[in-house]
Amino acid sequence: HWPTRTNGLPADETSEVLLVTAAVAAGAGLACAVLVRWIARQRTAQASLHLQIQELSGAIRRLEGRNTDLQATADALVSERALLEQRTDALSKTLQHIDQGILMVDRSGTVAVYNKQVVTMLDLPEELLASQPPFSAVLEHQWRSAEFARTDRTLQDFVRAGGIMDRPQHYERERPNGMAIEVHSQPLEGGGIVRTFTDITQRKLAQMAIERAALFDELTGLPNRLALLRALETWRNAPEGTISLLSISLDRFRLLNNARGHETGDQVLVEAARRLSSERAGDDVVSRVGGDEFAVFHVQRGDDSEPEELPKRLLKRLEEPYVVDGVTLSITASIGVVWADAEASPATLLRQADVALSRAKDAGGDQVAYYTPSMTVAREERFQLEQSLREALGANTFTLAYQPIIAVESGEIVGYESLLRWVDPVRGNISPATFIPIAEATGLIVPLGRKALVWACFEAASWPNERSVAVNLSPAQFERGKIVETVREVLARSGLAPQRLELEITEGMLLEQTGLVLETMTALREIGVGLTIDDFGAGHAGLSYLRRFPFKKMKIDGSFVRSLGKDSASDAIVEAMLLLGKRLNMRVVAEGVETEEQLEQLRRMRCPYVQGYLTGRPMAPELARGL
Numbered sequence: 073h074w075p076t077r078t079n080g081l082p083a084d085e086t087s088e089v090l091l092v093t094a095a096v097a098a099g100a101g102l103a104c105a106v107l108v109r110w111i112a113r114q115r116t117a118q119a120s121l122h123l124q125i126q127e128l129s130g131a132i133r134r135l136e137g138r139n140t141d142l143q144a145t146a147d148a149l150v151s152e153r154a155l156l157e158q159r160t161d162a163l164s165k166t167l168q169h170i171d172q173g174i175l176m177v178d179r180s181g182t183v184a185v186y187n188k189q190v191v192t193m194l195d196l197p198e199e200l201l202a203s204q205p206p207f208s209a210v211l212e213h214q215w216r217s218a219e220f221a222r223t224d225r226t227l228q229d230f231v232r233a234g235g236i237m238d239r240p241q242h243y244e245r246e247r248p249n250g251m252a253i254e255v256h257s258q259p260l261e262g263g264g265i266v267r268t269f270t271d272i273t274q275r276k277l278a279q280m281a282i283e284r285a286a287l288f289d290e291l292t293g294l295p296n297r298l299a300l301l302r303a304l305e306t307w308r309n310a311p312e313g314t315i316s317l318l319s320i321s322l323d324r325f326r327l328l329n330n331a332r333g334h335e336t337g338d339q340v341l342v343e344a345a346r347r348l349s350s351e352r353a354g355d356d357v358v359s360r361v362g363g364d365e366f367a368v369f370h371v372q373r374g375d376d377s378e379p380e381e382l383p384k385r386l387l388k389r390l391e392e393p394y395v396v397d398g399v400t401l402s403i404t405a406s407i408g409v410v411w412a413d414a415e416a417s418p419a420t421l422l423r424q425a426d427v428a429l430s431r432a433k434d435a436g437g438d439q440v441a442y443y444t445p446s447m448t449v450a451r452e453e454r455f456q457l458e459q460s461l462r463e464a465l466g467a468n469t470f471t472l473a474y475q476p477i478i479a480v481e482s483g484e485i486v487g488y489e490s491l492l493r494w495v496d497p498v499r500g501n502i503s504p505a506t507f508i509p510i511a512e513a514t515g516l517i518v519p520l521g522r523k524a525l526v527w528a529c530f531e532a533a534s535w536p537n538e539r540s541v542a543v544n545l546s547p548a549q550f551e552r553g554k555i556v557e558t559v560r561e562v563l564a565r566s567g568l569a570p571q572r573l574e575l576e577i578t579e580g581m582l583l584e585q586t587g588l589v590l591e592t593m594t595a596l597r598e599i600g601v602g603l604t605i606d607d608f609g610a611g612h613a614g615l616s617y618l619r620r621f622p623f624k625k626m627k628i629d630g631s632f633v634r635s636l637g638k639d640s641a642s643d644a645i646v647e648a649m650l651l652l653g654k655r656l657n658m659r660v661v662a663e664g665v666e667t668e669e670q671l672e673q674l675r676r677m678r679c680p681y682v683q684g685y686l687t688g689r690p691m692a693p694e695l696a697r698g699l
């Protein structure tokens with residue numbers, strides 16, 4: 073507050089002072105207000121600066137924090153990258169070491185990953201793959217090198233259409249070099265594909281081997297029975313033309329097999345298969361349906377040659393000599409043929425062809441027989457006969473007839489051959505030529521032959537003289553019947569001197585020249601019984617058999633005797649046989665002597681013994697005993 077100076081100064085002055093004072097006061101007041109305001113403003117500015125500083129330092133702190141985070145992230149990234157590299161390394165090592173070939177195509181269609189297996193497996197140029205080529209370039213290369221040529225058209229079209237990238241695929245194909253591969257192609261999520269290739273050649277081969285085994289014969293490589301039946305069935309489903317089915321078999325193959333060994337037998341079969349195959353025409357199926365049995369299924373078309381021509385040709389071909397290990401073998405064959413329509417079932421057809429085949433065989437082999445329904449009837453009869461034979465065996469309705477064997481010089485009976493006779497109540501007299509083969513085929517010959525042996529021995533033991541008795545033996549008796557024991561036992565029981573018993577065996581048995589046969593024969597000789605080779609010259613036995621086996625007697629087959637004086641070759645053969653017998657110290661009997669001329673000629677040839685209708689028919693035991 074300013075002091076008032078009115079008391080000390082004149083009025084004018086006072087008022088002037090007052091004025092000045094007032095002015096000064098007013099000015100000061102104004103200044104003061106300005107100052108105050110300035111100060112206030114300064115304060116606000118300061119406060120905001122402070123705030124800013126605070127914010128800034130916060131920001132700095134945050135930045136610092138983030139920096140550490142970033143550092144950590146960077147560190148993590150580095151170690152992750154290391155891990156990734158490790159993994160990639162492991163992956164690429166794996167890729168190089170797995171069996172499969174791998175090819176990865178990325179989204180842009182570039183081959184991004186491959187392993188060396190894919191290079192070798194697909195024969196791709198390494199440089200091409202290493203250059204990260206477009207996948208299309210790889211396909212292009214494969215296309216040019218005819219990679220897909222062996223595979224079916226759909227794959228070719230597929231590759232050509234370029235659809236390979238779009239969808240998963242799984243297929244197998246054969247490479248030009250014969251390798252079988254399995255291809256898997258899997259599109260990737262973000263585009264691109266992974267293709268894997270597996271070598272499945274071994275698996276395929278094994279699979280093929282299994283399939284082959286089921287449908288093909290191992291030895292000859294021909295389709296087997298099952299394959300043949302399937303082919304017949306296929307034809308029946310769409311029959312076209314007519315068919316003939318040929319059932320083919322080598323004659324007396326079992327004997328050959330046993331005589332020469334299975335290896336030789338196998339070689340003959342392989343050769344026979346080869347010959348049959350070489351005559352194959354069109355869609356003929358040549359198959360091996362069993363041991364020595366082949367079948368040919370032939371479809372006859374309109375323009376075909378003579379239907380009878382094929383079996384004849386095959387027969388001729390099969391009968392050409394076989395050379396095995398330097399040895400020439402002549403083998404005949406038999407063929408049964410059935411002409412068929414689609415009516416009959418494959419199994420029936422095969423059976424009918426077989427029936428015709430057995431007819432050809434029964435008639436001596438080396439021929440063709442055509443199936444007729446009457447053959448089935450004959451078959452049926454044979455079956456009936458077999459039944460009757462069984463019954464007869466049980467009922468003992470067999471008898472033995474005795475045919476004298478004569479010494480040519482003296483005209484005396486030296487012995488008898490016992491021959492089975494069977495009189496069936498319905499059919500009457502049945503020839504052994506009919507029932508012996510059936511008995512042999514069914515094994516009935518073993519008990520039947522044993523009976524014949526017993527009867528003959530007891531009969532001969534009752535004779536008032538020392539004549540010999542001959543008994544025929546079948547191969548099966550050697551094989552299955554304990555023949556040595558049986559003979560020893562029968563001789564003991566009947567009291568017949570072993571020297572009076574002669575056992576006749578055919579050449580066929582010798583062909584089955586297993587150690588067993590020789591062993592058995594030696595044992596029989598040791599007992600003291602005589603061994604005779606029957607039907608000599610009619611079969612397959614070579615002369616060497618005479619040396620190898622201990623025979624006492626040889627019987628010249630009746631067929632040679634019958635042609636005596638008719639052709640000079642037969643005469644020569646008979647003379648040679650007689651000489652052979654003499655040299656080998658064997659007694660020779662000429663069989664089937666029916667005429668005086670034959671006997672006269674044999675006498676001139678110095679044949680020691682004869683047997684035949686001329687000198688005595690097979691007769692009842694009482695009659696023989698009385699002579």
Ligand code: C2E
Nearest residue numbers: 491492504505508524544545546664665666683684685686
């Ligand atoms: P095989 O051993 O060659 O017997 C001789 C056959 O010739 C007998 O026929 C006999 O009757 C016949 N025969 C004898 N002389 C003459 C003749 O002058 N002219 C003609 N055309 N034939 C004559 P069979 O009795 O019919 O016997 C046939 C075959 O049956 C025998 O031939 C033999 O292989 C077999 N067989 C007979 N009995 C038995 C036996 O008990 N056991 C065995 N395993 N087979 C037997």
Ligand code: CA
Nearest residue numbers: 489544576606
């Ligand atoms: Ca005989």
Ligand code: CA
Nearest residue numbers: 606607627663
């Ligand atoms: Ca004979």
